[in-house]
Amino acid sequence: MKNNITNNSLCSGCGICSAVCPKDCIKTEENDIGELRPVVNENLCVDCGKCKTVCPFENRMEKYIAPTGNCFIGRAPGFSENASSGGIATYILSKMLTENTVDYIVSVKQGNGSDNLFEYCICETTDELLSCQGSAYYPVTLCSIIKKVKNIEGNVAIIGVPCFVSAINNLRKQSAFWNEKIPYLIGIVCGHTPSKLLVDVLAWKSGHKREDIKSCKFRIKDGSRPAWDYGVRLDFSDKTHITSFGSEDFGFLFWRKLFSQTSCNNCYDVFADDADITFMDAWLDEYKEKNEGTSLVICRNAKIEEWLQKLVDGGYAVEADISKAEMAQKELIEYKKSGGENHKSQEKLKEKIVKCCIDNKEDKNISEKIKRICYKENLKSTNVFLWLLMEIKDRICGK
Ligand SMILES: Cc1cc2nc3c(=O)[nH]c(=O)nc-3n(C[C@H](O)[C@H](O)[C@H](O)COP(=O)(O)OP(=O)(O)OC[C@H]3O[C@@H](n4cnc5c(N)ncnc54)[C@H](O)[C@@H]3O)c2cc1C
Ligand code: SF4
Ligand code: SF4
Ligand code: SF4
Numbered sequence: 055m056k057n058n059i060t061n062n063s064l065c066s067g068c069g070i071c072s073a074v075c076p077k078d079c080i081k082t083e084e085n086d087i088g089e090l091r092p093v094v095n096e097n098l099c100v101d102c103g104k105c106k107t108v109c110p111f112e113n114r115m116e117k118y119i120a121p122t123g124n125c126f127i128g129r130a131p132g133f134s135e136n137a138s139s140g141g142i143a144t145y146i147l148s149k150m151l152t153e154n155t156v157d158y159i160v161s162v163k164q165g166n167g168s169d170n171l172f173e174y175c176i177c178e179t180t181d182e183l184l185s186c187q188g189s190a191y192y193p194v195t196l197c198s199i200i201k202k203v204k205n206i207e208g209n210v211a212i213i214g215v216p217c218f219v220s221a222i223n224n225l226r227k228q229s230a231f232w233n234e235k236i237p238y239l240i241g242i243v244c245g246h247t248p249s250k251l252l253v254d255v256l257a258w259k260s261g262h263k264r265e266d267i268k269s270c271k272f273r274i275k276d277g278s279r280p281a282w283d284y285g286v287r288l289d290f291s292d293k294t295h296i297t298s299f300g301s302e303d304f305g306f307l308f309w310r311k312l313f314s315q316t317s318c319n320n321c322y323d324v325f326a327d328d329a330d331i332t333f334m335d336a337w338l339d340e341y342k343e344k345n346e347g348t349s350l351v352i353c354r355n356a357k358i359e360e361w362l363q364k365l366v367d368g369g370y371a372v373e374a375d376i377s378k379a380e381m382a383q384k385e386l387i388e389y390k391k392s393g394g395e396n397h398k399s400q401e402k403l404k405e406k407i408v409k410c411c412i413d414n415k416e417d418k419n420i421s422e423k424i425k426r427i428c429y430k431e432n433l434k435s436t437n438v439f440l441w442l443l444m445e446i447k448d449r450i451c452g453k
Contacts, residue, residue, distance in 0.1 A: 069197025128371025157208030241326025
């Protein structure tokens with residue numbers, strides 16, 4: 055691409071650049087490490103630079119901003135069973151539809167096919183919203199759906215991670231059309247979005263290939279485990295399935311951000327301040343050990359707050375000081391505050407893991423190999439002598 059936007063490693067594949075391209079020459083494709091990235095038809099590109107004007111990483115927040123808004127903690131009856139946290143996100147989205155605040159909700163559902171396990175969709179009913187519950191720890195893009203939104207009659211609310219919310223807000227600031235079309239932005243706190251390799255590795259470990267995956271559900275709840283020990287379930291076309299939880303391989307691969315996108319290691323936005331409401335987990339001592347999951351919500355919109363107040367009146371939620379949001383996201387805030395420069399070692403580790411995945415595609419022992427890389431990396435800083443011995447041994451064995 056002439057204006058270099060796609061060469062920028064700081065991209066999360068939101069696809070909003072495609073909405074402003076006058077030549078309609080941007081599409082989003084998966085790259086060779088399982089991330090979604092914009093691809094520009096250079097024959098059509100006129101180098102106008104419009105795509106850069108909406109990109110959250112070209113117009114990005116340079117430091118962490120403390121949360122603003124009113125804070126609520128609780129669960130939504132009828133919405134929490136299959137939810138990631140307490141289901142308040144789906145409760146609010148459903149209210150927005152049923153009380154005609156917007157005509158449609160753009161949210162994320164299970165996708166079609168093993169290359170596309172999750173995708174954005176346009177919801178018109180509460181049932182459709184209920185089928186979207188859970189968290190897609192998987193790359194998604196607004197690239198094609200934003201074109202549908204452009205032509206749809208009526209207005210929409212869009213739910214997204216902070217960088218997506220920021221991109222859509224940039225789009226709204228540029229044009230009255232988009233401002234009217236998307237009157238509400240719904241944010242979700244985001245620690246990182248892993249590449250598709252995370253799911254691939256779990257499939258390979260169970261003796262399957264990516265093509266064998268029929269569906270994937272993150273944030274499955276097991277009544278015997280605390281809320282923080284959530285899991286993922288993969289169903290395969292041979293009618294078998296696997297589950298993996300936070301205290302197992304899934305947690306090892308996900309929480310260590312081993313497949314994190316470079317943009318996520320350079321992201322300062324925790325609370326999606328451009329959103330009317332932001333949802334997250336109540337990772338607080340009094341809630342995280344409970345097994346059912348609890349939502350923490352920051353609301354910045356008076357109309358939406360009325361629906362939260364109904365949960366409070368019903369005894370399902372409580373109002374809390376905004377400092378609870380910072381307490382719940384303490385570790386994430388520290389990570390994001392410390393800035394990209396401090397995550398260089400994480401980036402190097404990720405490079406090694408990704409190379410290992412490429413070299414050991416579909417290998418059943420992949421997670422052991424990844425764990426060994428992490429172990430060695432840790433030794434480098436704790437016991438350099440032992441690390442050297444392992445390194446020499448590996449080189450002799452050609453590992
Ligand atoms: C990639 C990612 C990272 C996250 N990291 C954190 C974190 O570090 N700390 C934390 O407290 N919370 C995090 N969350 C938010 C958390 O997982 C829950 O989504 C949130 O608490 C809402 O739960 P709920 O029960 O209210 O929502 P539910 O009722 O389960 O509804 C979830 C809604 O989110 C939508 N959704 C799911 N995945 C995506 C996606 N990728 N992009 C846009 N919309 C999506 C669904 O379509 C659905 O509408 C993350 C979410 C994602 C997707
Ligand atoms: S520079 Fe202009 S024409 Fe080229 S991809 Fe970006 S928006 Fe489209
Ligand atoms: S607007 Fe989104 S998809 Fe386009 S370059 Fe920026 S982050 Fe990537
Ligand atoms: S961590 Fe930041 S850059 Fe990465 S997906 Fe989440 S909001 Fe976007």
